Each structure stands twice: as C-alpha cells, then as structure tokens.
Amino acid sequence: MTATDLPAAEVGRARARKEDARLITGQTNWTDNITLPGMVHVSFVRSPHAHARIASVDVSAARGAAGVFAAYSGADFAAEQGSLPCAWPVTPDIVIPEHPSMAVDTVRYAGEIVACVVARDRYAAADALELIDVTYEPLEPVLDMEQALADGAVQLHAAGNKSFTWPFGNGDIDAAFRDAPVVIERTYRQQRLIPSAMEPRAVVCAPVADEYTMWTSTQIPHVLRVMLALVTGIPEHKLRVIAPDVGGGFGSKLQVTAEEVLALLLARKLGRPVKWTETRSEGNVAVHHGRDQIQRVRIAADADGRIRGLDVDLLADMGAYLMLVTPGVPLLGAFMFNAIYKMDAYRFNCTGVFTSKTPTDAYRGAGRPEATYAIEHLMDDLAAELGMDPLALRERNWIKHEEFPFTTIAGLTYDSGNYEAATETAKELFGYDALRAEQAERNAAGSPVRLGIGISTFTEMCGLAPSRVLGSLAYAAGGWEHASIRMLPTGKVEVVTGSSAHGQGHETAWSQIVADQLGVPFEDVRVLHGDTAISHKGMDTYGSRSLVVGGTAIVNACDKVRQKARVIAAAMLEVSPDDLEWSDGRWAVRGDPDQGKSIGEIAFAAFAAHGLPDGVEPSLDSDATYDPDNFSFPHGTHLCAAEVDTETGQVRIRSYVAVDDVGVVVNPLIVEGQVHGGIAQGVAQALYEEAAYDSSGNLVTASLADYLIPSAADLPSFTTARTTTPSTLNPLGVKGVGEAGTIASTPAVVNAIVDALRPFGVADVPMPCTPERVWRAIQEARGAATAPPAAATPASASGPGPNPDAQDDSREDRSAR
Amino acid sequence: MRISVTVDGVRYDDDVEPRLLLVHYLREQAGRTGTPIGCDTSNCGACTVLLNGRSVKSCSVLAVQADGTEITTIQGLANGSGELHPLQRAFHEEHALQCGYCTPGMIMAAADLLSENPNPTEEEVRDGLEGNLCRCTGYQNIVRAVLRAANGSATAAANGSATAAANDSATAEVTA
Numbered sequence: 001m002t003a004t005d006l007p008a009a010e011v012g013r014a015r016a017r018k019e020d021a022r023l024i025t026g027q028t029n030w031t032d033n034i035t036l037p038g039m040v041h042v043s044f045v046r047s048p049h050a051h052a053r054i055a056s057v058d059v060s061a062a063r064g065a066a067g068v069f070a071a072y073s074g075a076d077f078a079a080e081q082g083s084l085p086c087a088w089p090v091t092p093d094i095v096i097p098e099h100p101s102m103a104v105d106t107v108r109y110a111g112e113i114v115a116c117v118v119a120r121d122r123y124a125a126a127d128a129l130e131l132i133d134v135t136y137e138p139l140e141p142v143l144d145m146e147q148a149l150a151d152g153a154v155q156l157h158a159a160g161n162k163s164f165t166w167p168f169g170n171g172d173i174d175a176a177f178r179d180a181p182v183v184i185e186r187t188y189r190q191q192r193l194i195p196s197a198m199e200p201r202a203v204v205c206a207p208v209a210d211e212y213t214m215w216t217s218t219q220i221p222h223v224l225r226v227m228l229a230l231v232t233g234i235p236e237h238k239l240r241v242i243a244p245d246v247g248g249g250f251g252s253k254l255q256v257t258a259e260e261v262l263a264l265l266l267a268r269k270l271g272r273p274v275k276w277t278e279t280r281s282e283g284n285v286a287v288h289h290g291r292d293q294i295q296r297v298r299i300a301a302d303a304d305g306r307i308r309g310l311d312v313d314l315l316a317d318m319g320a321y322l323m324l325v326t327p328g329v330p331l332l333g334a335f336m337f338n339a340i341y342k343m344d345a346y347r348f349n350c351t352g353v354f355t356s357k358t359p360t361d362a363y364r365g366a367g368r369p370e371a372t373y374a375i376e377h378l379m380d381d382l383a384a385e386l387g388m389d390p391l392a393l394r395e396r397n398w399i400k401h402e403e404f405p406f407t408t409i410a411g412l413t414y415d416s417g418n419y420e421a422a423t424e425t426a427k428e429l430f431g432y433d434a435l436r437a438e439q440a441e442r443n444a445a446g447s448p449v450r451l452g453i454g455i456s457t458f459t460e461m462c463g464l465a466p467s468r469v470l471g472s473l474a475y476a477a478g479g480w481e482h483a484s485i486r487m488l489p490t491g492k493v494e495v496v497t498g499s500s501a502h503g504q505g506h507e508t509a510w511s512q513i514v515a516d517q518l519g520v521p522f523e524d525v526r527v528l529h530g531d532t533a534i535s536h537k538g539m540d541t542y543g544s545r546s547l548v549v550g551g552t553a554i555v556n557a558c559d560k561v562r563q564k565a566r567v568i569a570a571a572m573l574e575v576s577p578d579d580l581e582w583s584d585g586r587w588a589v590r591g592d593p594d595q596g597k598s599i600g601e602i603a604f605a606a607f608a609a610h611g612l613p614d615g616v617e618p619s620l621d622s623d624a625t626y627d628p629d630n631f632s633f634p635h636g637t638h639l640c641a642a643e644v645d646t647e648t649g650q651v652r653i654r655s656y657v658a659v660d661d662v663g664v665v666v667n668p669l670i671v672e673g674q675v676h677g678g679i680a681q682g683v684a685q686a687l688y689e690e691a692a693y694d695s696s697g698n699l700v701t702a703s704l705a706d707y708l709i710p711s712a713a714d715l716p717s718f719t720t721a722r723t724t725t726p727s728t729l730n731p732l733g734v735k736g737v738g739e740a741g742t743i744a745s746t747p748a749v750v751n752a753i754v755d756a757l758r759p760f761g762v763a764d765v766p767m768p769c770t771p772e773r774v775w776r777a778i779q780e781a782r783g784a785a786t787a788p789p790a791a792a793t794p795a796s797a798s799g800p801g802p803n804p805d806a807q808d809d810s811r812e813d814r815s816a817r
Numbered sequence: 818m819r820i821s822v823t824v825d826g827v828r829y830d831d832d833v834e835p836r837l838l839l840v841h842y843l844r845e846q847a848g849r850t851g852t853p854i855g856c857d858t859s860n861c862g863a864c865t866v867l868l869n870g871r872s873v874k875s876c877s878v879l880a881v882q883a884d885g886t887e888i889t890t891i892q893g894l895a896n897g898s899g900e901l902h903p904l905q906r907a908f909h910e911e912h913a914l915q916c917g918y919c920t921p922g923m924i925m926a927a928a929d930l931l932s933e934n935p936n937p938t939e940e941e942v943r944d945g946l947e948g949n950l951c952r953c954t955g956y957q958n959i960v961r962a963v964l965r966a967a968n969g970s971a972t973a974a975a976n977g978s979a980t981a982a983a984n985d986s987a988t989a990e991v992t993a
Contacts, residue, residue: 023917026851247918503916680955704860
C-alpha cells in the first residue's frame with residue numbers, strides 16, 4: 001500500500017490533542033502524584049567528591065532516627081544489586097566497568113549514590129540523611145578527555161580511562177587529501193548539556209508477595225522491565241512497569257537508573273511500597289548528561305568547492321560509567337557527518353573516554369546534532385575559504401533530487417529527499433538576498449552591530465531502527481514496534497501501542513491514523529500505552545521512531561482487522577469475501593453499496609459469535625509487529641539571521657526560518673510544536689546552556705539557578721514551513737520529527753554569529769556563545785588582549801567554563817532588552 | 818502550627834510543620850496534585866498558584882504564610898463550572914503544551930499576567946512569563962495561547978493562531 005491509497009480524512013488534520021484534557025486541568029497522573037497505603041520514602045546520600053575511595057559508611061545513627069525504617073550503604077547491597085546495564089558494547093574489546101547502583105568502595109563522580117535512608121515521609125528521610133557519616137579518601141579527579149588519555153594520567157578504572165576506539169570509513173581518504181587544492185582543519189567543541197525534562201524523575205515500587213509493580217518516569221517501560229529482570233534476577237514475569245504521565249524525556253528517561261534498581265530492591269527487602277522523588281539539584285548531577293565531544297575534523301575540496309574527503313576524529317566523554325546506550329550515541333553520528341553531501345572518501349574514528357563526571361547518554365538527537373553541527377559549521381568555513389556563497393557550496397555538493405534513492409559514502413541509502421525545494425522555500429521566506437545585501441551594507445559602513453546569516457541544510461537518520469542493522473552495530477536489542485487493535489462490541493476501538501509517549505501526542509496522532517484505517521470517528525478511538533501489563537511488548541519511544549515504526553505497526557494491525565472483518569461480513573451478507581470492497585468503514589458488495597456492514601456491526605457480530613464461519617475465532621482484534629527495512633531521513637533547510645553587537649558581544653536572533661521535510665504529516669499542529677521545541681533546545685545549546693565543572697570536579701551548574709534554560713523572554717518566534725517528500729519506506733510515507741529542530745538549529749545559530757564576525761577574522765565562537773565569549777572571540781581575532789567590558793564576567797577569567805553568577809547577569813541582560 | 822486556608826473554594830483547617838512548603842501542603846495534605854514541582858530553586862514556575870488572586874511560586878511560600886488566604890490552583894481555575902477557563906481552552910486550541918508538566922504553572926502565571934494587563938503585546942507576554950520554564954514548546958504557542966485568551970479569537974487570528982499557522986504551513990507546502 002502506498003500513501004496515496006489511504007483515505008485522508010484524519011491524517012493531515014490539525015487536530016487539537018486528546019491528552020490535553022487532563023493536562024490543562026491538573027488531572028494528571030505524574031509518578032510523584034502516586035500515594036499507596038504503607039508507602040515509605042527513600043532518599044539518597046550522594047558523593048560530594050568527583051573521585052574518592054569510600055573508607056567507611058556509618059548508617060547506625062540514621063537507623064535510630066524517628067520515622068526511619070532502614071538505612072543502607074552500598075556494601076549492604078553488594079551481593080544483590082548487580083551492575084547497571086550497558087546494552088551497546090560497540091567493540092569486542094570495549095571496557096565496560098562494573099557500575100553498582102550504590103557505590104561500594106569507590107565513587108567516580110560527584111552525585112554518585114553511596115547510601116540511602118527509608119523513612120515514613122520525605123522530610124524524615126531528608127533529616128536522617130544528615131545522620132549518615134561517610135568517610136572519603138579523596139583521589140584526583142579526571143576532568144579533561146585529552147589529559148585522561150595522556151601517559152601518567154590518574155586512572156579512573158582498573159582498565160584505564162579509554163573505553164573503546166571505533167573506526168569506520170569508506171573510500172581512499174589519503175588519495176582524497178593528497179594534492180587537494182583546499183584542505184581545512186578545525187576542532188569544534190560540543191559542550192556538555194543537561195537534558196532537563198521539566199518533570200524530575202520519580203519512581204514508586206510496590207511489592208505484593210513476590211511480584212512487583214513499578215511506576216516510573218521513563219520513556220522505556222518495556223526495555224526497563226527486561227533490564228530490571230536481568231540486573232536483579234527477579235523473574236521478568238513477576239515485574240510490571242508502568243510509565244504513567246511522563247513530563248518530558250528528551251533521551252534523559254531512556255535509561256535504566258540506579259534509583260529504579262534500588263527502589264525495586266528496597267521494596268523487596270522491606271515488603272512495602274517505596275517511593276523516590278528527585279529534586280532538580282539532585283537530577284542535575286544524577287540524570288545522564290548529553291553531548292560532550294571534542295571534534296577534530298578535516299575536509300578536502302577541489303577549487304570549485306566539490307568535496308573530496310572528510311576525516312573525523314572524535315573524543316567522546318562517556319562520563320564515569322557506561323549507561324544504557326552511552327557508547328552508541330557518538331557512533332550514531334558516524335553516519336551523519338557526511339550529511340546530505342557527496343564525496344569520494346570518508347573516515348571516522350571515535351574514542352570513548354572516561355572522566356569523573358556524570359555519565360553521558362542520549363540527549364535529543366543523540367550523536368546526530370553533534371555531527372550536523374560539525375559538518376554544517378565546516379561547510380561554512382569551507383565556503384569562506386573558497387569565497388563562495390555557503391548555500392551555493394552546499395548545492396554544489398548535495399544529493400540532487402533526481403538522484404534518490406542514493407547510497408551515501410557512509411553506506412546508508414537515503415530513500416527520498418528534495419533539498420532544492422526546501423532550500424528554495426526557506427530562501428524565499430527568509431528574504432535571503434535582501435539580508436545578504438543588508439549584511440554587506442553594514443560591513444561596508446563598519447556598523448558596530450553586524451548581521452550574520454547562518455545556514456543549516458541538515459538531514460538525520462531516524463525511525464530507529466532495522467533490528468538487523470542494530471545487531472550489526474552490536475546493540476543488544478531490536479528496533480521493531482508492536483501494535484494491537486481491539487474492536488469493542490459497540491464499535492469503539494482500543495489501540496495498544498508499544499510506543500511510550502511523554503509529550504509527543506501519540507494518543508491524538510494514533511487516533512487519527514486508526515480513524516482513517518478503520519473508517520471510525522476520531523473520538524471513538526482510545527490509545528493505551530506505557531504499561532507492560534496492557535501493552536505487553538514494545539520498544540518504546542526515542543530516536544524519532546514512534547510514528548515511523550509504531551505508526552506502521554498500527555497500519556498493519558488495522559489491515560489485519562479489516563481482513564478478518566471481511567470474512568465475517570461475507571458470512572453476514574451471505575456472499576463471498578471476494579465480492580466485498582472496503583470503503584468508508586464498511587465492507588459492501590461490489591456494485592451494490594447498500595448491501596454492506598460497518599466495522600462496528602461486524603465487531604458486534606464477532607462479539608456475539610453466533611454465526612461465524614468455520615475456523616473464524618470470536619472477537620475482532622489483531623496484533624502486528626513491524627521491523628523497518630531502513631532508517632527514515634527527514635531533512636530541511638534552516639536559516640537564521642543574527643545581529644551581533646560587536647561592542648558588547650550580545651547576540652539577537654532577528655529571524656529564524658525552518659523549512660522541514662518530514663514526509664507525510666499526520667497532524668500539522670503537533671509537527672509544528674515539535675519543530676518549535678526542537679529549535680528552542682538547539683538554540684539553547686548555541687547560546688545558553690553548559691554543564692560546567694570546577695577544578696575539583698563539582699558540577700557548578702547544579703540547579704536551574706545556574707544552568708540556563710531559556711525562558712520565553714530569551715527566545716524569538718520561529719517561521720516554519722514544510723515541503724513534503726513522502727518516505728518510500730513505510731505505508732504512511734512518514735519520516736519522524738522529534739529531533740529535527742534540535743539537530744538543525746544549533747549550527748544555524750552559531751553559523752550566523754560566525755558569519756557576522758568573519759570580517760573581524762573570527763572563525764569560531766565556542767558554545768554556548770555567551771556575550772563574553774563572542775566579545776572575547778572578536779578581541780582575540782583582533783589580537784587585542786584587553787579586559788572584558790564591565791557588563792561581562794570578571795570571575796570567568798579564571799577558566800573556560802561559564803560562571804554561574806555571570807550567567808545570571810546575562811539572563812538579566814536579555815530580559816531587559 | 819494551625820492554619821486555615823481556602824483552596825479552590827474549600828476551607829481547610831490543618832496543623833502543619835513550620836517548615837512545610839505551600840506546594841507540599843497543597844499536594845500532600847490538601848490533595849491538590851494538579852500543581853507539580855519542577856525545581857528546588859524557584860526558577861521553573863511549575864508550581865505557580867494564585868494566592869489572593871496574585872501568582873506565587875508555591876515552593877517559595879511556607880504553608881504557614883498562607884494562613885488566612887485563598888489559594889487557587891489549576892484544579893480550581895475553572896471555578897467548578899465544568900467549563901474550561903479561557904486560558905485552558907486557549908492552551909488546548911493553540912497546542913501550547915506537549916508534556917504538560919509546566920502547564921499548570923504557566924496557565925496560572927498567565928492568569929495573573931492578564932489580570933494585570935488584559936491586552937498585552939507579544940513582548941509583554943514573553944517578559945511576563947519569564948519566570949516559568951517550558952522545555953517542550955519553545956514558548957511560541959504558549960504566547961499565542963495567552964494572546965488568544967486575552968483578546969478572543971478574532972485578535973488571536975490576527976496574531977496568527979497555531980491552527981491557522983499549521984494550515985498556512987500546509988498551503989506553503991511544496992510536494993516534491
């Protein structure tokens with residue numbers, strides 16, 4: 001079936017969302033809202049040291065405190081806690097250190113759990129934490145990736161500070177660079193980010209005899225259930241995991257956490273429901289971080305701009321341990337550095353490095369934003385070197401519309417795309433030529449406020465993922481998705497999905513798909529998800545996979561229901577199934593449309609089961625599990641115009657145009673929202689956010705007072721539009737949209753800033769491009785070593801990281817504009 | 818300490834510890850779990866409620882300080898009418914929420930903003946909501962929703978509603 005065969009009554013409609021009804025009225029079921037009889041609360045002691053030996057842990061005073069049920073050290077759980085899982089051993093010789101949920105003898109990042117208290121309420125637990133006495137023998141922290149790999153470095157793990165090296169490539173890279181007319185080499189820094197979903201994590205685990213139900217703020221109830229069984233040895237069929245309302249994830253809740261494992265073990269030990277609710281400051285050190293790479297890149301080109309080769313050497317900070325997919329994240333980027341461009345040769349090399357910092361793992365885009373940033377920045381740098389318009393350089397190299405399907409130098413086959421159309425639409429909406437003219441005028445006039453134009457012609461691989469590809473990359477699980485359709489006797493429909501939404505709007509979008517597929521009203525469809533007892537199998541929600549993979553499973557499940565309904569309808573109408581045709585939710589006799597049965601009538605007949613044909617089972621329902629053959633490849637052209645005040649370093653985004661091609665759109669309202677939010681997170685990386693550590697290895701951006709998530713006053717409005725090149729890989733023609741904005745926008749913004757400052761000789765501004773850093777980049781390019789202006793940050797002269805107080809200053813600056 | 822506080826139209830007389838935060842009182846003693854907690858430094862605004870009609874971050878108020886006051890949470894905003902408050906309706910229609918965790922606080926902050934300034938500009942809305950963080954929406958549809966609730970749908974359309982924008986987007990589509 002192709003996209004054009006589908007009725008399009010609901011797919012494509014800007015439906016306001018079903019899930020809003022509870023979210024706008026406070027009738028939500030966040031994990032922290034759950035209270036059970038006899039429930040007790042756990043709080044954790046976390047290491048204040050980045051690297052230390054634990055000499056002793058004395059919990060005796062805490063055990064005697066009022067309202068305290070129990071207190072434990074890591075040693076108390078040493079025999080049963082196992083090791084937190086890493087499901088992606090990317091090389092045969094990868095170092096995967098033991099990772100106990102509660103540290104036993106050594107802590108390797110500030111924030112690691114060393115002890116816990118269980119008490120009647122969270123206040124009593126917090127009080128008793130103060131009574132736990134931990135003696136540490138501090139060790140030198142490991143804070144810098146390059147130093148970590150140097151001879152004589154402090155070793156964080158017995159096997160060293162290197163986890164793996166993963167080489168990849170295609171074509172003769174030496175030939176591509178040999179005698180190349182143009183070679184440029186750059187080092188870019190992907191700063192460390194904190195995902196910062198608005199809902200802090202929480203977990204409730206209730207034991208009944210030897211069975212356990214866990215409610216947790218997770219993106220992955222199904223994967224978590226399997227992993228909890230493997231880590232703790234509790235049989236999988238005795239575990240039920242529920243993701244109730246989940247307040248955002250962005251990858252941070254794609255994890256199997258120490259707190260979840262410990263809640264389960266404590267519930268087993270105490271025989272009571274156990275609850276843990278994270279504070280934000282706790283979360284900033286304990287939820288996995290994202291990004292954090294040093295990217296050394298080289299590109300070789302002909303004089304006319306044709307790319308000959310690309311050479312990428314990455315250092316990727318794993319943090320202190322490998323978590324669920326930590327080592328795989330930078331490798332997803334391996335397939336994306338070449339982006340939409342053709343070239344003769346490509347080489348990629350990634351080394352995963354341990355440091356005494358919070359572990360990293362998936363954060364919105366996971367490897368692909370990093371790669372896209374580097375290649376799009378590099379394309380602008382190459383254009384500047386060649387004196388070409390950066391859009392013209394991109395067009396010189398990108399895959400042409402008529403060349404699809406196209407197998408890239410990285411070995412992926414892009415099924416479809418139209419970079420020309422997206423770019424043309426974006427240029428028009430943006431007023432590209434007029435802005436270039438204004439930029440030239442300002443430059444000629446020596447204006448103190450310069451204009452820069454940033455370009456990002458991005459693509460991504462999403463719809464994770466074909467199971468055999470994941471297997472070939474040594475990932476432990478598959479990438480399929482499950483759906484089932486349950487026709488209720490009254491004609492209403494329940495859809496069970498293995499995807500696990502946490503803000504994406506699946507209840508609405510899946511209802512639209514099913515309404516079209518079964519010819520039932522949108523309102524008659526209910527979507528069930530996020531509970532392993534209801535949705536018994538699935539691969540959950542991440543990597544912009546839910547619509548592409550889970551949506552296709554739903555289409556297939558609907559088709560099975562229709563086919564069974566056909567046989568039943570034929571019996572009801574006393575005709576052959578071959579004489580029936582499907583239209584508007586009915587099977588009717590071909591040529592005699594009055595002779596027909598609606599899906600609702602057929603569902604009731606299947607329920608009553610009085611006159612079913614031989615061999616047809618009662619009830620009308622179906623299951624489908626879909627494994628994609630390929631990734632999907634959304635793309636788009638994002639253009640950013642930024643004004644840069646060269647005297648203060650202040651950056652103002654004047655306009656931002658995003659033209660995305662995500663294939664067929666099920667709900668344009670939801671797609672636009674995903675694009676807005678995605679762009680905002682990418683802009684946040686470009687301008688505002690960084691997880692910064694001091695020289696002792698303490699996170700200095702440990703609260704929202706210090707980690708600068710932009711507010712409404714810090715962001716502009718975005719102009720969005722779409723081109724539509726349907727995916728040829730799935731029946732809906734969809735490609736996924738969850739990460740597109742974040743992947744695209746970071747380089748668009750930074751390229752705009754650098755473009756504004758190239759006349760000064762600036763070739764890069766390290767992210768986040770705070771006013772101070774922009775100002776310093778200008779001064780350094782001018783070769784002037786002057787002190788920063790009063791408005792910038794005196795304290796930050798001491799190190800490369802942002803100073804928290806300074807960030808507060810800049811927030812005030814922005815709000816005052 | 819003994820406090821008497823009216824929450825969403827119901828009076829509660831309760832003994833509370835002096836250190837109890839208003840947000841914990843609302844969630845754990847008054848059972849109003851519609852107001853969530855997003856941080857511990859008063860930065861995110863998720864816990865915003867109205868105290869005597871003015872917005873406060875309920876994590877930065879002690880329960881004892883609320884003695885004798887009238888609190889309105891997201892669960893009492895519609896006044897038991899069974900109808901949605903115009904801001905709730907506007908947030909729904911403009912797709913101004915995704916995960917919805919910031920939404921109660923965002924709506925309550927916007928209610929206070931509009932009571933102060935019934936006809937704000939876009940910039941005034943952005944500045945007025947600066948104390949409330951959202952990680953999902955990029956704020957654009959939140960701003961649209963507040964403008965729509967302020968001015969009714971006619972003006973909102975002039976400001977560009979999300980639905981209209983989505984349709985504009987559709988008309989700008991190039992089928993390639």
